[in-house]
Amino acid sequence: MSRKKTPKTKGASAPAASALPAANGSRPTRPGTARPVPQARPNGPPQPGRPSLGGGDFYDVAFKVMLVGDSGVGKTCLLVRFKDGAFLAGTFISTVGIDFRNKVLDVDGMKVKLQIWDTAGQERFRSVTHAYYRDAHALLLLYDVTNKASFDNIQLAPQAWLTETQEYAQHDVVLMLLGNKVDSAQERAVKREDGEKLAKVSQGRVGGQRCPWGPGLGLSPSGCHLAGSTCLQEYGLPFMETSAKTGLNVDLAFTAIAKELKQRSMKAPSEPRFRLHDYVKREGRSASCCIP
Numbered sequence: 011m012s013r014k015k016t017p018k019t020k021g022a023s024a025p026a027a028s029a030l031p032a033a034n035g036s037r038p039t040r041p042g043t044a045r046p047v048p049q050a051r052p053n054g055p056p057q058p059g060r061p062s063l064g065g066g067d068f069y070d071v072a073f074k075v076m077l078v079g080d081s082g083v084g085k086t087c088l089l090v091r092f093k094d095g096a097f098l099a100g101t102f103i104s105t106v107g108i109d110f111r112n113k114v115l116d117v118d119g120m121k122v123k124l125q126i127w128d129t130a131g132q133e134r135f136r137s138v139t140h141a142y143y144r145d146a147h148a149l150l151l152l153y154d155v156t157n158k159a160s161f162d163n164i165q166l167a168p169q170a171w172l173t174e175t176q177e178y179a180q181h182d183v184v185l186m187l188l189g190n191k192v193d194s195a196q197e198r199a200v201k202r203e204d205g206e207k208l209a210k211v212s213q214g215r216v217g218g219q220r221c222p223w224g225p226g227l228g229l230s231p232s233g234c235h236l237a238g239s240t241c242l243q244e245y246g247l248p249f250m251e252t253s254a255k256t257g258l259n260v261d262l263a264f265t266a267i268a269k270e271l272k273q274r275s276m277k278a279p280s281e282p283r284f285r286l287h288d289y290v291k292r293e294g295r296s297a298s299c300c301i302p
């Protein structure tokens with residue numbers, strides 16, 4: 011693989027004010043970045059140092075990762091924890107539109123730059139988010155373990171985040187399910203097992219298309235089946251519980267994504283195949299391990 015490096019500058023900083031419509035909801039809002047909608051492109055092997063991923067730190071390969079999920083599940087806090095190692099306590103400031111941060115990781119001797127897009131969970135920004143899905147190499151789907159509705163919304167209408175990713179993201183996008191706020195043990199409303207179950211059998215619509223086989227023929231080899239007139243596909247998503255507050259499994263989630271994307275981008279990997287599920291299962295720490 012050819013390696014192109016961009017000149018080192020001070021790390022990319024958070025974007026300034028948004029030109030998106032002013033917030034008129036009940037919550038204070040954190041300005042995101044008003045950026046031009048990215049051009050759709052095939053999600054082929056990511057190219058080293060793509061200009062679209064910007065300059066900044068040295069890196070060998072770069073990827074776009076998107077955080078999605080209901081408003082308040084902790085997307086921004088998760089990103090800030092990963093990028094700065096800090097927790098945004100205090101008043102909840104809802105993201106407006108979309109924002110991003112860059113971080114370069116050393117993955118097995120290679121510099122992997124993640125450009126992480128922090129989307130607004132509020133319904134009124136949905137169309138902004140839709141425009142960015144197609145450019146994403148990986149999607150982190152978040153719910154809040156203290157908020158059952160945010161868990162249900164991963165699959166069920168009106169939000170149905172998983173279905174939405176199927177409609178707007180590339181078919182080979184890397185998905186991961188995260189149950190955040192596990193530090194709030196007293197307020198837990200979603201059991202870990204329920205998260206695991208959802209990750210195991212979560213379903214998404216197959217690109218709005220009809221199943222390629224007839225009704226009543228059951229599961230296809232690709233795991234698709236018909237529900238009424240809708241073609242559904244079952245996924246085995248990697249899953250972890252996280253805490254942006256304590257940092258539990260936060261670095262791990264992003265590192266796992268970086269490892270998977272890096273491996274996929276190598277034409278002839280010299281290392282043994284990276285197995286995302288196994289890695290996350292092996293390395294993930296449970297919430298009970300870290301309660302003081």
Ligand SMILES: Nc1nc2c(ncn2[C@@H]2O[C@H](COP(=O)(O)OP(=O)(O)OP(=O)(O)O)[C@@H](O)[C@H]2O)c(=O)[nH]1
Binds near residue numbers: 080104192
């Ligand atoms: N206890 C606890 N609180 C958290 C955690 N992560 C986020 N929070 C709190 O949850 C609230 C919402 O966090 P945000 O990160 O702003 O939520 P968001 O998903 O970005 O919300 P939108 O920008 O509206 O989509 C804030 O008050 C945070 O302090 C966590 O891991 N544990």
Ligand SMILES: [Mg+2]
Binds near residue numbers: 087103
């Ligand atoms: Mg936010």
